[in-house]
Amino acid sequence: MKSTIIKRRMLFLLVCTLLVFSCTKKQTEEIKQPQKNIIVGFSQIGAESAWRTCNTQSMQDAASASGIQLLYDNAEQKQENQIKAIRSFIVYQVDVIVFVPIVQDGWDNVLREAKDAGIPVIIIDRKMRVADESLFTAFIGADHIEEGRNAARFLLKKFKDEDRNFRILEILGTEGSSVADGRYAGFREIINTDNRFTITASIDGDFLRSRGKEIAETYLQENPELPFDILFSHNDGMALGFIDVLNNTSIRPGKDIVIVSVDAEQAAIDALKEGKINCVVECNPKIGDLVIDMVKKLTEGKSIPRTTNISENVFTEWDDLSLLPLRGY
Numbered sequence: 001m002k003s004t005i006i007k008r009r010m011l012f013l014l015v016c017t018l019l020v021f022s023c024t025k026k027q028t029e030e031i032k033q034p035q036k037n038i039i040v041g042f043s044q045i046g047a048e049s050a051w052r053t054c055n056t057q058s059m060q061d062a063a064s065a066s067g068i069q070l071l072y073d074n075a076e077q078k079q080e081n082q083i084k085a086i087r088s089f090i091v092y093q094v095d096v097i098v099f100v101p102i103v104q105d106g107w108d109n110v111l112r113e114a115k116d117a118g119i120p121v122i123i124i125d126r127k128m129r130v131a132d133e134s135l136f137t138a139f140i141g142a143d144h145i146e147e148g149r150n151a152a153r154f155l156l157k158k159f160k161d162e163d164r165n166f167r168i169l170e171i172l173g174t175e176g177s178s179v180a181d182g183r184y185a186g187f188r189e190i191i192n193t194d195n196r197f198t199i200t201a202s203i204d205g206d207f208l209r210s211r212g213k214e215i216a217e218t219y220l221q222e223n224p225e226l227p228f229d230i231l232f233s234h235n236d237g238m239a240l241g242f243i244d245v246l247n248n249t250s251i252r253p254g255k256d257i258v259i260v261s262v263d264a265e266q267a268a269i270d271a272l273k274e275g276k277i278n279c280v281v282e283c284n285p286k287i288g289d290l291v292i293d294m295v296k297k298l299t300e301g302k303s304i305p306r307t308t309n310i311s312e313n314v315f316t317e318w319d320d321l322s323l324l325p326l327r328g329y
């Protein structure tokens, strides 16, 4: 009798041990189970500005911090390279495609291919025009029309008490891009409410500092007397290129010519502090975390907002910028 009880107890203990062991083993297996490896194809337009380099870095940092594999392609300013990259992401069957449309038109076919392959597409920074809006899932980026408005609002405020006329030279960003169109439209929307201001010339600068320099050289050669009062540059790089040339003349940037630009890269903030630029409208390139967060939500089957705009600042000659942290671009 006693030995039967002992045997039963031993059997019970054995069953319990097996149960605990199998439970532990199962839990361990679940923990070790690798999470789905998310792969994102990212087509960037190039490295035309400090802004762009920072934008790329922000995407790469955010992806690696989240353990997401980012297939990065630099299109070197060519739409056809972006289309090729998107096609290769489709062949690779990435989970999500993220890209910056260099220009607004010409994406329908490749995006239909992505849609047919069941791959969601997020566009960042720049917008595009497609016949079928369902070809992309979301846009994340700045409101470029508002940036243009803010540039003009600064001028109206700066000259509110002056009874004279102002000639404006505008240096445009990449032709056909939503960002150049947005800044162009927003600027006019506000500046045209005041007939003291006339945009006397609009010249394509392609967002390149070298183009800003070229434009200044040509323009000043053809019009040696001060040909305008205000420079509105669609980005800092082009404004800084323009200032490089002015620095070799007797024309004082920020004084003889009022300069407003967009991006707020460190070099422009420094020029603002030196009095060579009067206003810098921020365009924030550090959107990597936000984009990767949306990617994660999408891959978890959650819905994401169709449009996410980033809030941005305006830095002016009236601000105390001594405590402004370094911009990082």
Ligand code: AHR
Pocket: 048, 049, 050, 051, 052, 125, 126, 179, 207, 234, 235, 236, 237, 262, 263, 283
């Ligand atoms: O699309 C954003 C613009 O592109 C930035 O203002 C400019 O610097 C960049 O190259």
